[in-house]
Amino acid sequence: MSANRPQVLLLSLAVTLALSACNREAPKADADATAAAPAASAVAAPGIDDSKLPPAIRFAAGDLDTSKNACSDFGGYVNGKWLAANPIPGDRSSWGAFDTLAERSLAVQHQLAEQAAATKDATGIDKIVGDFWSTGMDEAKVNAQGIEPLKADLAEIDALADGPAIAEYLRKSAAKGDNVLFGFGPEADFKNSSMNIAYATQGGLGLPDRGYYFDKDKQDKLAAYEKHIAKVLELSGVPAADAATQAKAVIGFETRLAKASLSSEQINRDVSLYYKPISPADADKLTPNFPWTKFFESQGIATPAMFSLAMPAFHEEVSKMLGDTAPATWKSYLRFHTVDEASPYLSDAFVNENYDFNSKTMRGQKEIKARWKRVLGAVNNGAGEAFGQMYVKVAFPADSKAKMETLVQNLRAALKARIEKLDWMSDATKQKALAKWASFTPKIGYPDKWRDWSGLSTSRDSYIGNVLAANEFNYKWELGKIGKPVDKTEWGMSPQTVNAYYNPSQNEVVFPAAILQPPFFDPNADDAMNYGGIGAVIGHEMTHGYDDQGSRFGPDGNFENWWTPADAKGFASRTDKLVNQFNGYEALPGLKVNGKLTLGENIADLGGLNTAYDAMKMAAAGKPDPQTDGFNRDQRFFLSFGTIWRDQLTPDYMKVIVNSNEHAPGNFRAIGAPSNMPAFAAAFQCKAGDPMVRAADKQVVIW
Numbered sequence: 120m121s122a123n124r125p126q127v128l129l130l131s132l133a134v135t136l137a138l139s140a141c142n143r144e145a146p147k148a149d150a151d152a153t154a155a156a157p158a159a160s161a162v163a164a165p166g167i168d169d170s171k172l173p174p175a176i177r178f179a180a181g182d183l184d185t186s187k188n189a190c191s192d193f194g195g196y197v198n199g200k201w202l203a204a205n206p207i208p209g210d211r212s213s214w215g216a217f218d219t220l221a222e223r224s225l226a227v228q229h230q231l232a233e234q235a236a237a238t239k240d241a242t243g244i245d246k247i248v249g250d251f252w253s254t255g256m257d258e259a260k261v262n263a264q265g266i267e268p269l270k271a272d273l274a275e276i277d278a279l280a281d282g283p284a285i286a287e288y289l290r291k292s293a294a295k296g297d298n299v300l301f302g303f304g305p306e307a308d309f310k311n312s313s314m315n316i317a318y319a320t321q322g323g324l325g326l327p328d329r330g331y332y333f334d335k336d337k338q339d340k341l342a343a344y345e346k347h348i349a350k351v352l353e354l355s356g357v358p359a360a361d362a363a364t365q366a367k368a369v370i371g372f373e374t375r376l377a378k379a380s381l382s383s384e385q386i387n388r389d390v391s392l393y394y395k396p397i398s399p400a401d402a403d404k405l406t407p408n409f410p411w412t413k414f415f416e417s418q419g420i421a422t423p424a425m426f427s428l429a430m431p432a433f434h435e436e437v438s439k440m441l442g443d444t445a446p447a448t449w450k451s452y453l454r455f456h457t458v459d460e461a462s463p464y465l466s467d468a469f470v471n472e473n474y475d476f477n478s479k480t481m482r483g484q485k486e487i488k489a490r491w492k493r494v495l496g497a498v499n500n501g502a503g504e505a506f507g508q509m510y511v512k513v514a515f516p517a518d519s520k521a522k523m524e525t526l527v528q529n530l531r532a533a534l535k536a537r538i539e540k541l542d543w544m545s546d547a548t549k550q551k552a553l554a555k556w557a558s559f560t561p562k563i564g565y566p567d568k569w570r571d572w573s574g575l576s577t578s579r580d581s582y583i584g585n586v587l588a589a590n591e592f593n594y595k596w597e598l599g600k601i602g603k604p605v606d607k608t609e610w611g612m613s614p615q616t617v618n619a620y621y622n623p624s625q626n627e628v629v630f631p632a633a634i635l636q637p638p639f640f641d642p643n644a645d646d647a648m649n650y651g652g653i654g655a656v657i658g659h660e661m662t663h664g665y666d667d668q669g670s671r672f673g674p675d676g677n678f679e680n681w682w683t684p685a686d687a688k689g690f691a692s693r694t695d696k697l698v699n700q701f702n703g704y705e706a707l708p709g710l711k712v713n714g715k716l717t718l719g720e721n722i723a724d725l726g727g728l729n730t731a732y733d734a735m736k737m738a739a740a741g742k743p744d745p746q747t748d749g750f751n752r753d754q755r756f757f758l759s760f761g762t763i764w765r766d767q768l769t770p771d772y773m774k775v776i777v778n779s780n781e782h783a784p785g786n787f788r789a790i791g792a793p794s795n796m797p798a799f800a801a802a803f804q805c806k807a808g809d810p811m812v813r814a815a816d817k818q819v820v821i822w
């Protein structure tokens with residue numbers, strides 16, 4: 120979905136830690152399976168025309184801005200010239216290393232989808248992808264259908280008379296995979312990571328964070344949101360005058376939800392907020408107007424002995440609102456979100472309004488994405504891992520996996536040596552940290568076992584019909600995991616996603632195929648490039664196991680405290696310095712990066728780059744260091760790292776990221792970790808006092 124709706128994120132991605140802010144809104148967890156993985160071919164398969172793919176960014180000495188000094192403005196030196204010459208394309212809100220690879224992945228997907236749609240009598244995943252594609256691309260048919268596909272659902276909302284009827288509607292629509300109000304799904308039990316339990320989280324807001332409903336500096340976005348609500352209601356058939364009044368009521372409704380919600384900073388910096396085990400009977404007492412015993416029953420799953428009612432204050436407020444909010448307001452809220460969520464798959468008027476608010480107003484995008492890119496977004500949301508089976512056959516050379524495995528092993532060895540040498544940690548805590556180190560699971564490229572898609576029925580009749588069928592299918596598949604052992608072969612991202620993640624409950628680091636390309640990884644590049652690129656990414660994901668939240672999980676992925684009080688204090692004094700460092704970065708005039716919100720990612724960047732540097736030194740020991748383009752190995756390592764964080768954002772998108780995302784903008788990630796490393800200063804012969812050399816008392820080393 121294109122809207123910024125945190126509640127559609129399934130739990131597994133809410134607790135896992137992704138590498139980049141890109142795609143944070145969209146991906147759904149997929150995985151599980153039956154069919155055996157196909158062998159990835161070593162070369163592009165016949166049928167994929169490589170010349171049609173947009174070029175990837177690679178480090179090139181000619182891109183360096185030699186008018187800038189690496190010691191004072193490393194980001195400008197490495198990336199400034201390229202960024203100035205490559206403005207953000209009109210259909211995007213950011214542009215850089217991740218985005219160019221995402222465009223490349225889309226171009227591959229484009230060819231695959233066309234082939235799937237053209238396959239006669241297709242079955243299995245070819246049929247699913249082909250049906251999504253051909254119905255999505257049939258703009259005339261989608262336009263002719265207008266809002267017709269939602270008519271029955273809207274009539275049901277119109278008929279709601281009181282709180283109990285609304286609660287019943289919420290249960291019924293949730294069972295179809297359509298829950299606008301809160302997140303619900305499986306995740307490993309924090310205290311028993313081999314078993315899945317159900318988690319219910321906060322949700323229900325149409326803006327990226329609770330602060331948007333109160334903060335003075337975000338009132339323009341709140342006003343634009345109110346207008347958007349009115350417009351969507353009007354498009355759905357509500358008379359204009361009523362639509363404006365109803366929009367005001369919806370804003371009041373969501374403001375009340377926002378007051379009962381936690382902020383992005385709170386959620387990201389205290390993972391324990393997700394874990395509030397309770398019996399359904401006790402939960403019923405907390406939320407009498409929304410009984411959980413009934414909810415479980417209505418979802419078609421056995422009522423468990425316990426589940427996590429995360430963020431209970433939010434759910435208590437929802438229950439109160441079922442008792443004291445006018446049904447008319449509930450109906451406006453449900454009508455708006457039902458239409459808004461479906462808008463990308465409806466006729467042009469809905470599509471354009473959706474773009475206008477979510478992409479243009481909120482993210483500063485200048486033009487709507489071409490239809491084919493939007494349709495591919497829908498395929499990825501609905502059947503991402505099915506599509507991924509096709510993707511890896513043509514876009515993931517088999518030898519990439521072997522080369523990555525070596526890199527991961529070398530990074531592991533370097534991390535072990537770093538932990539053993541830490542001067543601020545007692546031996547007792549080190550032993551625990553090393554036990555955790557020993558149980559890391561790396562996943563590279565694509566799942567060993569693919570998920571079974573045989574229950575998903577798609578057709579050539581209706582685009583939104585296919586989208587809704589996939590929503591329901593995926594939701595039921597997720598619910599099927601509750602109360603069952605965790606399937607450790609599952610992936611939380613599809614192979615065609617340009618990103619990576621760490622999952623604390625399984626202590627696993629995961630690298631989808633699509634990120635294993637330049638500038639991150641190139642099987643033919645020298646060590647310096649790969650260690651400064653994907654090496655730093657591998658190190659980043661491993662360090663998440665030891666960031667402020669990951670370090671609250673033990674070797675088996677259970678939530679447990681393995682720290683001595685003195686070591687915990689030593690850790691906090693180091694992380695405080697990193698908070699201060701990032702608090703000092705100004706993203707836009709008057710808008711500072713939030714060092715606390717981004718702390719976990721910044722710990723991971725710093726530990727990851729240090730570990731990658733050590734791993735490169737170990738791999739290069741005894742080897743000659745020939746200059747390449749006039750740069751030695753250490754210099755090229757940092758130049759490669761700077762290149763992967765080559766990124767620019769529109770000012771509007773920058774505001775969304777800074778206010779609600781746990782990742783700092785890329786330009787600060789390019790300089791944040793290197794400026795703490797003496798190896799960087801040595802590589803570029805920087806002096807004390809240079810901006811890229813943090814003063815000794817401010818320099819941070821954690822892992």
Ligand SMILES: [Zn+2]
Binds near residue numbers: 136138139723
């Ligand atoms: Zn991360």
